[in-house]
Amino acid sequence: DFGIYNVTISVPPDYTVAATGFPVKSPKVNQNYKVYKFYADDVHDFAWAASPDFVVAEQAFSSPAVPGVRIKLYLDPLHKELQERYFQAAKAALTYFSKWYGPYPYSTLSIVVPPGQGNGAGGMEYPTLITAFGATGSSPDTSLERTVIHEIGHQYFYGMVANNEFEEAWLDESFTSYAEDR
Numbered sequence: 001d002f003g004i005y006n007v008t009i010s011v012p013p014d015y016t017v018a019a020t021g022f023p024v025k026s027p028k029v030n031q032n033y034k035v036y037k038f039y040a041d042d043v044h045d046f047a048w049a050a051s052p053d054f055v056v057a058e059q060a061f062s063s064p065a066v067p068g069v070r071i072k073l074y075l076d077p078l079h080k081e082l083q084e085r086y087f088q089a090a091k092a093a094l095t096y097f098s099k100w101y102g103p104y105p106y107s108t109l110s111i112v113v114p115p116g117q118g119n120g121a122g123g124m125e126y127p128t129l130i131t132a133f134g135a136t137g138s139s140p141d142t143s144l145e146r147t148v149i150h151e152i153g154h155q156y157f158y159g160m161v162a163n164n165e166f167e168e169a170w171l172d173e174s175f176t177s178y179a180e181d182r
Contacts, residue, residue, distance in 0.1 A: 002162070004041040010034070011050045018074040018110045019048035020129050042105070043127035044162060049112045055080040061091050065098035072110045076135035079113050082144065086111055086132065089145040093152035097179060101156045109155075111148060123147055125154030146180065153179040 006024075009017055010033040017027070021040025028035050040046060055075040062068040071090050073083055090111060098104050110129040114121045119134030130151035133143065157179065158165045158172035165172050 002042050002044050005039065005043065005046045007038045007040075007046060007048075009036045009038070009048055009050070011036070012052070014052045015050045016052070016054040016056060016074065017048055017050045018054070018072065018112050018129060020046045020110075020127050022070075022108045022128075040128060043159075045126050047124075047126035047129050049074065049114070049121070049129075049131070051115075053077055053115070055083075057083045057087075059087050061094065063091075063095050063098070066094050066104055068107065069094060069104060070108045072108065074110065074112045076113045076115045078115070078135040078138055079140075081138070082140070085144055086113070086148060089148040090152060092145075093149040096182075097153060097156055100182070101179070102160075104155065105160065106155075109152070123151060125151045125158060127155070127159050130154070150176060150180040153177075 011017055013029050013034045017036045019038040020043060021038045024037045024039045055077055057073045059071050061071055073086050075083060094104050106128045108128050112131045114131060114134045116134045116136035122131050122133040124131045133147050153176035154172060157175035163171040
């Protein structure tokens with residue numbers, strides 16, 4: 001079931017929001033809230049994360065197989081110095097998965113890095129938004145890259161293939177794990 005999402009999110013004024021899709025306009029502050037508006041089409045789920053502590057970075061990326069994607073990174077401050085590793089992992093995944101399985105069909109990809117105490121939210125996939133593992137140290141091993149690559153793989157296996165990840169999770173996990181190792 002794919003659909004169109006037009007979502008308004010109100011948060012305290014010092015919060016930054018990451019969400020599926022893309023913002024349709026700059027956030028506005030109304031009284032005691034900051035109001036974000038996001039739009040996504042041809043997706044079957046919508047997710048968002050908010051924090052007053054996000055360190056935000058963006059890079060535009062394109063390659064022969066990737067027509068153009070704005071990669072948005074929402075980092076826990078503990079990982080602010082590691083942003084290039086996140087970007088490199090995302091670019092590699094988008095390049096190879098687009099070459100092997102078809103072009104990434106969206107104009108944006110958001111990567112959310114939760115704090116260590118929010119690690120239960122780490123390592124998840126939603127259309128155009130993934131979460132990395134929680135930031136528990138300032139110098140993680142290569143599981144940082146593997147998690148990003150794996151979760152981007154879910155943009156294809158579950159995201160575009162659209163199997164039922166609740167009833168048959170083995171399908172998207174197995175294909176994504178194969179793509180990650182490849």
